Amino acid sequence: MSEKNVVLFGPPGAGKGTQATKLRDLLSVPHISTGDMFRYHIKNDTELGRTAREYSNKGQLVPDEVTIAMVRERLSRDDVKSGFLLDGFPRSVPQAEALQKILNETGKILNFVVNISVPDEEIRSRLTKRASIEGRADDADPAVIQNRIDTYKNQSEPCLSFYKPLGIVHDINGIGTIDEVFERIKKIFQTNI
């Protein structure tokens, strides 16, 4: 397989960011995190950042239109020629459909959806812990945490039903040490590339 076009999927606090850094090094493809992109814009107080702040502070998704335009621009750059690792996108069925369209237009296909699953209680305790370590505004408030979990279930999880029939979803148990989880992820790529 020449291209490695990968989506890292899972609830907030599943460890997507941590695993993405390791997987990026393994696959030698750019790590594209929509959460990081929004945080960059929020920090620099750009117009996009001001829009993103409004939603992310409440634990809600930034509107699809805004998010899709940002990802479309990012995927038009040269560095994604041999692949990409999307982290935190898509997070809604319209985003998943838009991604298919963007890839179609450039003659690419999505090869892997790595779905990291973690039970709700574990998510809650991880996000609360992260709030005190990283000081992320959207991790600090229990109501915001609950909102992010609900948003995941209502809007993001249905993406899996979109991808399952394509046969590209690989379910990964997200419980364990960082290295244990990464070993499970590595196996997908050892057996499929």
Ligand code: AMP
């Ligand atoms: P993350 O770091 O991936 O948890 O993202 C932090 C916040 O950024 C989310 O709670 C959303 O408000 C926003 N965000 C990140 N990715 C997306 C996306 N694909 N669609 C909409 N909003 C997003």
